[in-house]
Amino acid sequence: MELTLLGTGAPEGLPLPDCPCAVCATSLGEAARAATALLVDGVLLLDLTPGAALAAARAGHSLGGVRQVLLSHPHDGPAVEVPAGLPQPGRVADGRELATLTGHRVRAVALDAPGSGYEVTGPDGERLLYLPPGGAPAGLADGNGNGFGLGFTGADGGRAAYEMVLADVLGRPDGLARLRAAGAVGPTTDVIAVHIGHGAPPGKELTRRLAAAGARAVPDGTTLVVGAYEDVPDVPRRTLVLGGARSGKSVEAERRLEAFPEVLYVATGGTRNGDAEWADRVSLHRERRPGSWRTAETCDLVPLLADDGPPLLIDCLSLWLTHVMDEVNAWDDAEWAGGGERRLRERVAELADAVRATRRTVVAVSNEVGSGIVPATASGRRYRDELGRLNAAFAAECEHLLLVVAGQALPLRG
Numbered sequence: 001m002e003l004t005l006l007g008t009g010a011p012e013g014l015p016l017p018d019c020p021c022a023v024c025a026t027s028l029g030e031a032a033r034a035a036t037a038l039l040v041d042g043v044l045l046l047d048l049t050p051g052a053a054l055a056a057a058r059a060g061h062s063l064g065g066v067r068q069v070l071l072s073h074p075h076d077g078p079a080v081e082v083p084a085g086l087p088q089p090g091r092v093a094d095g096r097e098l099a100t101l102t103g104h105r106v107r108a109v110a111l112d113a114p115g116s117g118y119e120v121t122g123p124d125g126e127r128l129l130y131l132p133p134g135g136a137p138a139g140l141a142d143g144n145g146n147g148f149g150l151g152f153t154g155a156d157g158g159r160a161a162y163e164m165v166l167a168d169v170l171g172r173p174d175g176l177a178r179l180r181a182a183g184a185v186g187p188t189t190d191v192i193a194v195h196i197g198h199g200a201p202p203g204k205e206l207t208r209r210l211a212a213a214g215a216r217a218v219p220d221g222t223t224l225v226v227g228a229y230e231d232v233p234d235v236p237r238r239t240l241v242l243g244g245a246r247s248g249k250s251v252e253a254e255r256r257l258e259a260f261p262e263v264l265y266v267a268t269g270g271t272r273n274g275d276a277e278w279a280d281r282v283s284l285h286r287e288r289r290p291g292s293w294r295t296a297e298t299c300d301l302v303p304l305l306a307d308d309g310p311p312l313l314i315d316c317l318s319l320w321l322t323h324v325m326d327e328v329n330a331w332d333d334a335e336w337a338g339g340g341e342r343r344l345r346e347r348v349a350e351l352a353d354a355v356r357a358t359r360r361t362v363v364a365v366s367n368e369v370g371s372g373i374v375p376a377t378a379s380g381r382r383y384r385d386e387l388g389r390l391n392a393a394f395a396a397e398c399e400h401l402l403l404v405v406a407g408q409a410l411p412l413r414g
Helices: 022-026 052-058 173-182 204-212 249-255 276-288 301-306 317-327 333-357 378-395
Strands: 002-007 037-040 044-046 068-070 097-099 105-109 117-121 127-130 164-167 190-193 223-225 238-243 264-267 294-297 312-315 362-367 400-405 408-413
Touching (some): 002 052, 037 052, 044 117, 164 173, 204 408, 238 249, 238 378, 249 312, 249 400, 301 312, 301 333, 317 333, 317 362, 317 378, 333 378, 362 378
Parallel strands (some): 044 068, 127 164, 238 362, 238 400, 264 294, 264 312, 312 362
Antiparallel strands (some): 002 037, 002 223, 037 044, 097 105, 105 117, 117 127, 400 408
16 A cells, blocks of 8 residues: 655644744745645545645646545635545544445544544555544553454454554654554554644754654655555663753653653652642643653662563652662761762662663653852762762663753754
């Protein structure tokens, strides 16, 4: 099954008309995107957008052979003109299946937002799933095959992953997480980001954000073969995100896992009873997290890293260090010289060993404080130095290392 992306952008396109933002100002040439529309084997058109016939011609195709036009989402503004010779656009009711004379089968997937997703099966059995902007599948269950609302099956009659998924990865990463939890997206599924708007800068930053979710973007006019092997982005197993206060490091860390289900958020800061300002900080963090994530408030990281389970998001190592320095009484010079320093080194080495041996996906956050003012107290200087050593030891065991400055993530490794 051959798929041509006549457009890959948000419904309004990219750049947005009259938008002065930096992303729109730099979305030129190959980075510009028309509204998303898909041409399947030259016979099935998913979403009719302005200029579709011209876009097809530019990609070396014609709409003359299209036998079915299906719309996936409500279209605001004036109705799109239907080019001469094209059938009138229609929709498939949720859960219903449409069989075409060309051998393609289209099943409508119920969503949690207005519109319909379309599961397309080609004449040779290849399968793709196309989701509209802002939409995610509704009624999905876990990987046990119960209540998916999807029609995908493997050769043995069980559930099998799609060969390709085209979805609003940036706008609805939780939808991709649901598909992963249901087994509809697997390690070899080619996840293509569509409906791309001005939520992320184009170029390397867009590529980086999508790769962290196991997805990729392609330019308008690209033709893909569904089921052909592609170099699916390799999601890093261990990542350390560094940054200063309010740099955006926690947001960056959360973004790297929001397309994955059942994340365990490990909060090392505790509740600090009686501290209203700290409680407000914790509340804001909790509200930002997807509802499917669980939270564990603990500094006992080594057993979590040793266990099997869902991805871990550890926020943050700097508070873990404070906890351990409290335990070894590192703030007292005599205790520090009498064994506290040795015990702290042992704890850091134990943590680094656990990171090296873990089989879980891990994203950890830590503060980078060594570039600022030299602390005025000996204990402050001791903490600064030990945090630098901890960050270096943890980073040595990670495939990806990022430094976040002013909300911008700078890759240092990976």
